[in-house]
Amino acid sequence: MVLSAVGGMGLRMLANRYDNAVVKELLLDPAAREERGDVSGPLNYLLVGSDERVNATPGTDQRSDTIMIAHLPAGLDRAYLISVPRDLLVEIPASPASGWPGGADKVNAAFQYGGGGQGGTQLLSATLTQLTGLRFDGAALVNFAGFQRAIDLLGGVRMCVDTEVRSIHTQAVFTPGCHQMTGAQALDFARQRYGLPNGDFDRQRHQQQLLQAMMEKATATDMLRNPIRLDQVIRAIGSSFTVDTNGVPLEDLIFGMRRMRADALHGIRLPAHAETIDEVSYVLMDEPANTLFTSIQNADLDSWARANPKWVSRL
Template sequence: MLLAGLAVFGLQALTDRYDRTVLKEQLLAPDARNARTDLSGPLNYLLIGTDRRPGDTNPEQRADTILIVHVPAGLRQAYLVSIPRDLLVAIPAANGYAGGQDKINAAYEHGGGGESGAQLLSATLARLTGLRFDGAALVDFSGIRQVVDLLGGVRMCVDREVRSIHTNRVFSPGCRQMNGAEALDYVRQRYDLPGGDYDRQRHQQQLLRAMLDRAGETRLRTNPVKLDQVIRAVGDSLTVDTNGVALEDLLFALRGLPPDALKGVQVPSYPQVIDEVSYVVLDNGGNGLFDAVRGTRMPDWAQANPRWVVRL
């Protein structure tokens, strides 16, 4: 999405630079991949945030962030559907894993991390939601931190005091400019928040919106050195699967997507302790959310379920 926003500064130059830096892998399992490549919409992309570094083969990795980016037909809106990382799901067998019930963020680890881990996670989501994805991306958090710094920081609004369990940093209520380390630290907190992981999901969605806003405000067009740095940082932080679609075609299709059309969506669910383990379970099968995402009814679902929708 950030790449699409930057595309207005020179599509050909952007794609050429990006293609030289980005890692391309088959992140989607065959049964999770959309057979068509029509970019008129609706489109569904899987976004996985991890601490994985390029070339990291350590299998003990879990997906810290799982997002479905749903773009309805017309490509003028986008819904960021956050999947609770503790959601109890059935994970298929793969790569020596026998399959079974577990938290959804464990699918990435059971698959061995990296390309195979993303494939098992996508297969798990396809089984859960009935979705077939038009593409996927693995996002390295350290790369996001670098992008935020190159953009000169982002404006984040803190609605209640948050103390980081990682750095002991205290985020006081109010709006302020955050650098990459601060923003990433803030959006990874969930303990001591009233909504727990639901608040964390909302904060991560807000960071994506803030990055898009900042990219639009920054005069990258007149600073080719900074533009090149941002493009390289974005490319270095991503592993992508475009489902056979040329990157230039994808960016051209998404170029008109405005940041203010983004909406955050949380999956209807609730926490539950099972055998002394904390999980999140679907509320009424997701209350029709996945049916809406599969088809053309997402705007209607969002209007009918305001409790689970946040305008970013």
């Protein structure tokens, strides 16, 4: 989306140049893959974010920190970011390759049970398809460490804080108001969920805000006039991604989204509520979630958003 929004700079040439900056793998389970292979829209993409944990044994302590479904209506000039709560109680299918027998657990556990990385994303995609009925046109696995460098190359991003946030990682305090943040500060802020009025739901909105802020900053006039820094930013972003484009050339995908702008990103909070079961905190879906997924399948998410403003986030 960032590269698409640059526009007017020999977009296909740039897209081809950065095609080599990303790692490509089959991230989608066959059951979760939409066998279409074009960019006509509407499109659904699975976005998975996870920290690279130093000295972690492969497949251990690798639960996905961020799970989003990006829905692009026909025309590909706008997008909805639907955050899936990490504690959502779901049925996770069996994974013979990793030895996971299948069963109920929090949705972010699917990434670990699949072995992390490619296998973990495949199992997570199968879990979400089973839950929502949606198939995906592609997927991206994001390493947050690369995002931090990209934000710093952008010169930081402007993030607006609604209520005081205290970091459990750095002890930093983010006060209400709009602030210019470094990469480390922005990611620290977007990771917090404890002590917030709506807990993890607020964290999801902050992560949606961060993506919009990065896109906004990357397409600012001063950035577009500095091709060297723009080159560094896009390479930093590209190096933090592993992608599955479902057989579509990356340059075609980027060109197809060339009309996308930062203010055309809309956040949606999955209709759900927190509940404690056997002394364990989970998130359970509410009835509007079913109509949400049906509206995506019917390519009518715009109507659902108008009818359910409660669940549309202000970015």
